[in-house]
Amino acid sequence: xxxxxxxxxxxxxxxxxxxxxxxxxxxxxxxxxxxxxxxxxxxxxxxxxxxxxxxxxxxxxxxxxxxxxxxxxxxxxxxxxxxxxxxxxxxxxxxxxxxxxxxxxxxxxxxxxxxxxxxxxxxxxxxxxxxxxxxxxxxxxxxxxxxxxxxxxxxxxxxxxxxxxxxxxxxxxxxxxxxxxxxxxxxx
Amino acid sequence: xxxxxxxxxxxxxxxxxxxxxxxxxxxxxxxxxxxxxxxxxxxxxxxxxxxxxxxxxxxxxxxxxxxxxxxxxxxxxxxxxxxxxxxxxxxxxxxxxxxxxxxxxxxxxxxxxxxxxxxxxxxxxxxxxxxxxxxxxxxxxxxxxxxxxxxxxxxxxxxxxxxxxxxxxxxxxxxxxxxxxxxxxxxx
Numbered sequence: 429x430x431x432x433x434x435x436x437x438x439x440x441x442x443x444x445x446x447x448x449x450x451x452x453x454x455x456x457x458x459x460x461x462x463x464x465x466x467x468x469x470x471x472x473x474x475x476x477x478x479x480x481x482x483x484x485x486x487x488x489x490x491x492x493x494x495x496x497x498x499x500x501x502x503x504x505x506x507x508x509x510x511x512x513x514x515x516x517x518x519x520x521x522x523x524x525x526x527x528x529x530x531x532x533x534x535x536x537x538x539x540x541x542x543x544x545x546x547x548x549x550x551x552x553x554x555x556x557x558x559x560x561x562x563x564x565x566x567x568x569x570x571x572x573x574x575x576x577x578x579x580x581x582x583x584x585x586x587x588x589x590x591x592x593x594x595x596x597x598x599x600x601x602x603x604x605x606x607x608x609x610x611x612x613x614x615x616x
Numbered sequence: 617x618x619x620x621x622x623x624x625x626x627x628x629x630x631x632x633x634x635x636x637x638x639x640x641x642x643x644x645x646x647x648x649x650x651x652x653x654x655x656x657x658x659x660x661x662x663x664x665x666x667x668x669x670x671x672x673x674x675x676x677x678x679x680x681x682x683x684x685x686x687x688x689x690x691x692x693x694x695x696x697x698x699x700x701x702x703x704x705x706x707x708x709x710x711x712x713x714x715x716x717x718x719x720x721x722x723x724x725x726x727x728x729x730x731x732x733x734x735x736x737x738x739x740x741x742x743x744x745x746x747x748x749x750x751x752x753x754x755x756x757x758x759x760x761x762x763x764x765x766x767x768x769x770x771x772x773x774x775x776x777x778x779x780x781x782x783x784x785x786x787x788x789x790x791x792x793x794x795x796x797x798x799x800x801x802x803x804x
Contacts, residue, residue, distance in 0.1 A: 451728075452728070453690075456692060456695065456724070456725065456728065457691070457692045458681065458684070458692070459690050460681065460685045460689070460690060460691065461688075463681070485673070485674035485675075485677075486673035486674035486677060486693075487673075489673075489677040489678055489681070490677055490678070490681040493651070493677070493681045494681065496646070496648045497648040497651075497652065500648070500649075501648070502641075502645055502647050503646050503648065503678075504644060504645045504646070505644060505646075505674075507674075528697065536644070537644065540639075540644065540645040
């Protein structure tokens, strides 16, 4: 998506050590105009039937919310911590966060993902694919179908996305980074 | 807001110990239709000029996102944990979470809230008012103006909202619970 790529070049900050910071328009301050345009693009890229959108807290939430609105369906998010008032069967997965360098046991009550659901999985970043793998596992534990995965930005050279594509999942990034070195970023 | 009250009566679960669970339509599975209606209602209730929406991760994010979209402005969220790639001056506040029974140091980089910003603060629940007080403090540390606070559900009997109103802040809840006892819930 050209507009997202241009915005990354204009407002993204390259902090070295493979860190691309997009907090000024995607990740802590969110440009809702851009968010809506991205959600419409997701709708175009996934003409399949979608009955539910699934993401993981916290930074995937705004994008998932707008995407779900475009599709006219509810969205569900996996929580990272167990709150005191959860009941019923839970689908869970262990997900390693490279940003915070810790393992999170993410969970979704099975009652929110039915067997008949066709689930589009949404996240902000895709690098090693940890979060997407966990979310796919949750959908499959609930015996529902994975329509595909869509992320805002993929670091393609980290291979998490291609590993999932090789398993047959439809995985699309709105901006796919082929190479990031110094202040130079190359999109695919 | 009548539709929200009716939905709470229909799909909310009263778990005792003052816990109202709305995870099936607001808090973990989110009904985007209802979310949009709530956002439009917020726009109607706050005719003031708003240049930015502020919330706290994670469960306030979807509501804040839709409200910001209605106002046509960006939104910013306070983070609960310090990530490795934050730079520049931070506005911070200590907020106690009663759900998780722990203190969180929430923070927003000051560059995302300018002196000229007129900020509408958004959250899902209002009980003791801890989160709203923290967010108000963050706006004021950035020398910006607080337009007001709007939440989905207020437990009015816990007085967090009224304490803020007594200080002169405009605080509105879309559903305000006067009393909750056993399976009976009374709105104001």
